[in-house]
Amino acid sequence: MAYLSRLQLTNFRNLTHLDLGLSPGVTVYYGPNAQGKSTLLEAVYLLCIARSFRAENEREVISFKAANAGEQALVDGTIEKIDQRLRVIIGYQPIQRSNREAETLGYNVRKEIRVNRIKRTAGELVGQVNAVLFSADDIELIQGPPSGRRRFLDILLSQADPLYLKGLQRYQKVVQQRNQLLRFLREGQAQTDELTFWDDELVREGAWITWRRYEAMRVLTQASMKHHEDLSGPEESLEIEYRPSVLLGLDVSETENNFREALSAAFHRERARPVTAVGPHRDDFYLMIDGADMGVFASRGQARTLALTLRLAEAEFLSSIRGDGPVVLFDDAFSEMDSSRRYRLLEKATRYEQVLITTTDLNQVNDFFGAGANYHYISKGQIWHSDQNGNISEYPVSSQEDDFESDQAIDESV
Amino acid sequence: MTQENISGAAPSLARLVQELNRLPGIGPKSAQRLAYYIIRLPDDEAYAIADAVTSVKQNIVFCDECQNLTDTSPCQVCSDPRRDRSIICVVEDPLDVLAMERTRSFRGLYHVLHGVISPINGIGPDQLRLKELFTRLGRLEVEEMVVATNPTLEGEATAMYIRRHQGREDLRITHLARGLPVGGSLEYTDETTLTRAFQGRQEI
Numbered sequence: 104m105a106y107l108s109r110l111q112l113t114n115f116r117n118l119t120h121l122d123l124g125l126s127p128g129v130t131v132y133y134g135p136n137a138q139g140k141s142t143l144l145e146a147v148y149l150l151c152i153a154r155s156f157r158a159e160n161e162r163e164v165i166s167f168k169a170a171n172a173g174e175q176a177l178v179d180g181t182i183e184k185i186d187q188r189l190r191v192i193i194g195y196q197p198i199q200r201s202n203r204e205a206e207t208l209g210y211n212v213r214k215e216i217r218v219n220r221i222k223r224t225a226g227e228l229v230g231q232v233n234a235v236l237f238s239a240d241d242i243e244l245i246q247g248p249p250s251g252r253r254r255f256l257d258i259l260l261s262q263a264d265p266l267y268l269k270g271l272q273r274y275q276k277v278v279q280q281r282n283q284l285l286r287f288l289r290e291g292q293a294q295t296d297e298l299t300f301w302d303d304e305l306v307r308e309g310a311w312i313t314w315r316r317y318e319a320m321r322v323l324t325q326a327s328m329k330h331h332e333d334l335s336g337p338e339e340s341l342e343i344e345y346r347p348s349v350l351l352g353l354d355v356s357e358t359e360n361n362f363r364e365a366l367s368a369a370f371h372r373e374r375a376r377p378v379t380a381v382g383p384h385r386d387d388f389y390l391m392i393d394g395a396d397m398g399v400f401a402s403r404g405q406a407r408t409l410a411l412t413l414r415l416a417e418a419e420f421l422s423s424i425r426g427d428g429p430v431v432l433f434d435d436a437f438s439e440m441d442s443s444r445r446y447r448l449l450e451k452a453t454r455y456e457q458v459l460i461t462t463t464d465l466n467q468v469n470d471f472f473g474a475g476a477n478y479h480y481i482s483k484g485q486i487w488h489s490d491q492n493g494n495i496s497e498y499p500v501s502s503q504e505d506d507f508e509s510d511q512a513i514d515e516s517v
Numbered sequence: 518m519t520q521e522n523i524s525g526a527a528p529s530l531a532r533l534v535q536e537l538n539r540l541p542g543i544g545p546k547s548a549q550r551l552a553y554y555i556i557r558l559p560d561d562e563a564y565a566i567a568d569a570v571t572s573v574k575q576n577i578v579f580c581d582e583c584q585n586l587t588d589t590s591p592c593q594v595c596s597d598p599r600r601d602r603s604i605i606c607v608v609e610d611p612l613d614v615l616a617m618e619r620t621r622s623f624r625g626l627y628h629v630l631h632g633v634i635s636p637i638n639g640i641g642p643d644q645l646r647l648k649e650l651f652t653r654l655g656r657l658e659v660e661e662m663v664v665a666t667n668p669t670l671e672g673e674a675t676a677m678y679i680r681r682h683q684g685r686e687d688l689r690i691t692h693l694a695r696g697l698p699v700g701g702s703l704e705y706t707d708e709t710t711l712t713r714a715f716q717g718r719q720e721i
Contacts, residue, residue, distance in 0.1 A: 198544065227707075266708050276670055283636035293641050297634075300677040385609070 105232050105428040106457035107147060108188075109181040114169035116142045117164070117484045123500065129458045132133035132486070133465045133493075140461035141485045144236065146434045147459060150180040150191045151234035151430065152258055153216060161195065162212045170197045170210060182232045184427065189231060192217045196437035211352045226268050233262045233429035235418040237436040237452075241410035245397055249387035256316050256388075258321075258419050263424045267315055272310040277301055278379050285377035302366060309382040310358040313347045319420065320345040320388060326416035334408050334447055337390045348385035407439060415451055421457070433460040446471055465493050530556070564583065582653065584629045584646040586611050589702055594627060601625040606663045607679065608649065609633055609672065625663075628653065633671040642678055654685055661689040668695055 104127075110119040118139050134138050145157050147165075158164050160185040165176040182189040194217075197210045203474065206342040215222045218231065243251050261268035281301040287293035305399050324343040325462045331341040350361040369380035390397040390409055397409055421429045431452050436443055452458055460476075462468055468476070469491040480499070526534070530552060538548035555563055579585070580592035587593070594600060594614075604625035608614055615625050630645045654662070664679055666672035680690055696714035697706055706714070 265557075269709060273670060280636045280670070280674075284641075287636060287641065296681070297641060297678070299681065300634075300674045303677075304674075394539075 104456060105182060105184050105430065107150070107180055107430060108183050110143075110146065111177070111179040112143075112146055112178040113179075114166045114174055114177050115146055115164055115178055116166055118142050119166060119169070119484060120145075121334070121484070121486065123486065124506065125457070125459075126477065127457050128403075129453055129460065129472055131465070131468050131472070131476050132459070132461045132481050133463065133468075133476045133478070133489075134481035136463060138481045140481050141434050143481070144434045144459060144461055146178045147180070147430065148234050148236050148432060149178055149193060150182070151229070151232050153193070153228045156236060156238075161214060162197075162210070165195050165197055165212060173197055184232070190217075191228065191231070208360055214490065218447055226265060226272065226372065228267045229261050229268055230263070231298045231423045233425060233427075234432055235307055235414055235421065235429045235432060236432045238410065238434040239436055239438060241414060241436070242403070242406050244413055245390060245401055245406040245409045249385075252388055253384070255417070256319065256386075259420060260315055260319055262421055262429070263319075264315075267312075270308055270311055270315075274305070274312055274383065277304045277308060278382065282378050283303060285373055285379070289374060289377050302363075303380065305382060306362045306366065308358050309349065310355050310362050312383040313349055313351065313358055313362075313386070314355050316383065316386060317345055317347065317351055322420055323416045324424075325412070326419045327389075327412050329407070330415040330451065331412045333451070334412060334444055341390045342394075343388060344391065345388045348381050348383060403439065408444065411436075411448055415448075418452075418455060427456075429455065431455045431458045433458070433462075435461055435463065437462060442470070465491075536687075583627045584631065584649055585614055585627060586629075589684065599624070603660045604663065605653075605657070605659045605661070606665050608665050609667060609675075617665070626657075626659070630666075630675065633666060633675045635671045635674075642682075643676070647679070647682070650679070651683060654683055654688065659688065661691060664690065664692045666692075668693075 106127045107125050110121070110123045112118045112123075115121075116139070121143075132143060134140060141157070145155055148156050148165075148508050155164055162170075165174075167263075169176060175194050177195075178193045180191050182191065194215045195212045196215070196451060198213050200378055216225060216228050244255055257267075257271055262306065278336070281298070284293055284297060284301060285346065288295065288298070296406060320343065327343055328341050331339070349358060349365055352358050352361050367379040392401075397405065401409065418429055418431060432453070440448070445467070449468070460468060461481075465478070469478070474491055476491070478491055478493075480487045480489045480493070480495050485499040487499050533552045533555065534545070534548045535545055537551050538545055540548075543551070554615070555566065558566075563660045576588050577586050578588075578590055578609070580587045580595055581590045582595040583592060585592050585594070601624045604623075605628055606617060606623060606625055607628045608617065609628060609630055609632065611629055614629060617623050617627070628646070630647065630650070632640050632645050634640060634642060634645070662679075662683070664676040666675045676692055694717050696710065696717055703711065
């Protein structure tokens with residue numbers, strides 16, 4: 104068991120003050136656009152993966168007014184697990200940049216994560232509670248660039264295993280250092296033998312990551328094929344092919360050897376264009392239906408269904424590995440979907456313990472859930488109870504009272 | 518915010534705030550607090566701070582031997598006849614020497630690199646006191662070199678570079694053990710550290 108039982112937001116985008124009780128089962132948040140629905144899910148997802156899925160720079164998550172006043176933004180969630188209760192608080196404190204750097208930006212943020220009052224790193228938070236987010240942008244997983252698919256794999260594996268995230272962070276640092284060193288080499292400011300250490304680390308961490316991805320992809324492929332058939336019927340046959348940048352071989356040490364060979368083969372390329380040319384940061388995976396690459400040939404409807412398929416497989420993967428969760432989030436994910444497909448999707452998703460859904464159109468969900476879900480109406484950052492037909496309670500549930508003990512989450516002492 | 522406050526202050530005060538603000542770990546607010554504190558100090562105490570800054574800049578030099586900061590070269594450690602000259606400990610910066618000295622368990626010599634290899638920060642082997650180290654190794658009769666760089670990626674890169682380039686075949690090269698902090702507990706130890714601790718387990 105793992106579900107979010109309370110969510111308190113302060114100055115988080117347009118949600119200036121929100122204190123929300125949540126229960127297991129399905130909860131629907133509906134209302135017009137730009138009222139805070141996605142922001143709500145952004146906050147929940149943030150509590151699980153320690154990063155915003157929307158913000159290019161996490162500075163954005165502090166409401167403009169609060170940032171100007173130097174006030175912090177807080178996301179404060181209480182999570183019930185089988186044997187314990189977790190209180191996760193993520194705070195963003197705007198910090199004034201010192202005068203000499205003052206440019207157009209104005210401020211940076213300092214981010215702080217606390218789990219049960221103890222300061223934690225993002226790496227320590229990820230994996231505590233898992234989440235899967237279905238969003239309208241998921242179509243990019245199919246039709247977008249490889250980076251989105253790598254990110255999908257990385258978030259999945261990081262949630263399943265904190266060691267993966269550590270390895271990945273180390274690998275990314277090695278790539279950065281190595282790229283800079285390649286630049287120095289091109290300019291004659293470094294010696295070739297300075298590469299040795301970075302090459303060794305690149306190969307070791309990279310081969311390990313490649314294998315972890317390969318193993319995950321095998322499980323994901325099985326699950327995806329099943330879900331795809333359930334959603335689309337048996338006429339289309341889905342195949343997924345992991346294409347690692349480095350040839351896999353039979354075990355990790357063979358991958359390491361292949362990696363080394365690929366690296367020496369890339370010697371001249373890397374001198375001409377100083378970026379690390381091979382490694383898991385160049386991985387991709389292909390989805391094919393009846394042999395056709397869906398990155399190129401998918402219709403819009405096919406791409407949507409495939410994206411949902413991947414997300415369902417992600418949820419199944421996480422629950423099989425962890426035994427609890429994940430919290431399933433739907434951010435306006437039902438547009439352009441016929442009702443039978445929507446029903447089959449919701450049927451699958453509602454097997455999970457907690458499902459949070461946002462939609463602009465109540466009719467996209469109340470036909471399926473009827474009275475079997477909690478309904479809330481969101482407008483201008485406030486939330487009202489509602490019934491399945493859209494009858495709204497008189498007063499909002501979100502309080503304006505200033506009684507947050509979490510306001511002290513980031514102490515000011517320097 | 519900062520700029521408004523500063524523009525409301527006297528120019529000499531604003532200058533002090535700005536200078537303090539340049540120090541690591543001192544944000545604009547702390548800088549203001551410190552500046553106002555300094556103003557309220559008795560004259561002699563305030564001048565003592567200024568004098569300490571001036572004196573440290575005038576007197577501190579690098580030790581010709583170990584490259585540590587010192588008032589006189591060679592430094593106290595290098596010129597101390599009681600130090601064990603068969604073992605040398607290579608550290609990233611002068612604060613690490615202080616940390617090692619606090620243990621009172623190491624009586625050998627030091628060598629301070631003044632940094633670690635980190636291409637993204639523009640630091641390669643040539644920016645560190647490595648030539649000095651290699652020259653010393655050729656000259657001194659050390660039997661063991663402990664490479665005590667931090668267990669970070671950059672620290673490891675530096676240690677590896679030193680091992681490959683030190684040029685002496687008879688030298689024993691070691692690094693500090695990786696493992697559990699004393700007084701810590703297994704439950705709160707991260708997986709990587711615990712793995713390394715397990716690999717480095719010892720007979721009891």
